[in-house]
Amino acid sequence: MHLAKKSKFAIIIGLLPALLLYTIFAIVPILQSFYYSLMEWNGFSEMKFVGLSNFKMLFQDPLFWKSAKNNLFVVIASVLGQIPIALVIALLLNRKLKGAKFFRTIGFLPVVLSTVVISLTWSLIYNTKNGLINELLRTVGLESLTQNWLGDTSWSMIAVCITVIWQFVGLYLIIFLAALQNIPEEVLEAAKIDGASEWVTTWKITIPMIWDTIIVAVILCISGSLRTFDLIYVMTHGGPAHSTEVMALYMFNETFNKLQYGYGSAVSVVIFFFSLLLIFIVTKSMGKKMI
């Protein structure tokens, strides 16, 4: 009783700090970007209302479409790279095995490292002159295969995607391992008694039983790789010749290099809805398949 009387005031006091900071610095910026996206503005002089013309300009810019396509490429490479590798390693690790913990520790390691450190390390690895990969190729006598990995438009995107895949396999590995360990022992035991081989058990029992987790992982993978920015910014800056430019990088360049705050805000709005839409579509379509 004593609690109920005082509680209304206390609830307000307790929620206010979090609510204020979150609203002002996370929600207001989104709303503001909607507003700015309708303006022509260099960030300093008077704003000019231009309606939807920023969006019109955006959709007519081939560079924007190129960055959207590159973004999609990163997403697809991540899903096709990270999920299968993580799943296979998780299946191999999910048994009584000496050293399983060691492999788990190593597997997750890249996930905790900062993207900047990873990008710089891999830039050194890809380096034409002294990089690990070219040096390795030279050592085994395959000098003809050495490339300017990050500087050649036909390799840059692949090189970047390999790093993206490398960075996050461990996250999905741990997620899959946790799901695999939740499968009741008796189910697999029963399959074994019925004479099912491990191969069959994996395909017919194990994978269907963790299907929900696989879907969650795919969604995570899509929304995560859509947000790739730091890694590409540090590794290639979107180059060479815009071959690795993704939407967030396009937005960054258009806004801060060309001082087009209105236009940049329009790109922000598009990224915002594009992300939400893609996650929505995947959740819906994969959800349907499940039934």
Add this chain to the structure above:
Amino acid sequence: MEIILKPDPKPSRQSNKTIRKKWVKKSTIYAALSIFAIINVYPILWMVINSFKSEKEFTVNQFGFPKDFVIDNYISAWNTANLGILFKNSIFICIVATLITVFIGALASYFLSRFTFKMNKGIYSFFIFGMLIPIHSTLVPMFILLRDLGLLNSPITLLFPYIAFHLPLTIFILTSFMKQFPKDIEESAVMDGAGIFRIFWSIILPMSRPAVATVVILNFIYNWNEFSFALVLINDPALQTLPLGLASFAGQFTVNYGAQMAGLTMSLLPILIFYLLLEKEIVKGMTAGAVKG
């Protein structure tokens, strides 16, 4: 009976075969796992080992251990990249942002999980929506907002976005943890005459220790590694955080590989030690954070 007693060569041959098969299988599994482990760890190891080589040795002996350990790279990296300042800035931002986020997040979670009021569900969903916001879509408006508030390029600039964007996950994890406590906990405390905030501070918060540990670790790692906001909001070299400073350092000294590797190794070390010490908590926290985010 007789049949069973008779020595039958077939089963034993078969079991020999199955033993061999098992051995082949086990070796294949270990081989595959080892390849995975090498790919995962060698890039980092390669960098750390080569950071101790002189420029000359690096060009001729890239794969071996350094013949004589050279620490010149470390000295020049520390001096040219101002690593001391970068470390100081990163540690300050990380600790302050984490403490504030977890404290006000825990306070909000306490009311969202232990009290019934009209707006409860709505406010909770409002917070959770934050996990869907792609951070990059807020870079431009965040820059404008902080500029208009006169908060660009100050020692506390990064606190605002870091706190705001990590509150949703913090509140999500803490609320779902606090919801599990039985109702009578507060009731007996109220009988003893404890006030609402007293109950939070001396009962609910200590009881939530495992979840608080998880969110502290998560916040710390995310803040320590954050780059985009720092890139957009901080120009002053004296205020740069570690990731931002490293990125610009590498851009300036593209030819000095040794110093670059030394700088990277030094910035890698704290998080590596942190990871090896708290592996279980970190892995648990980051996977939970990812799945729920």
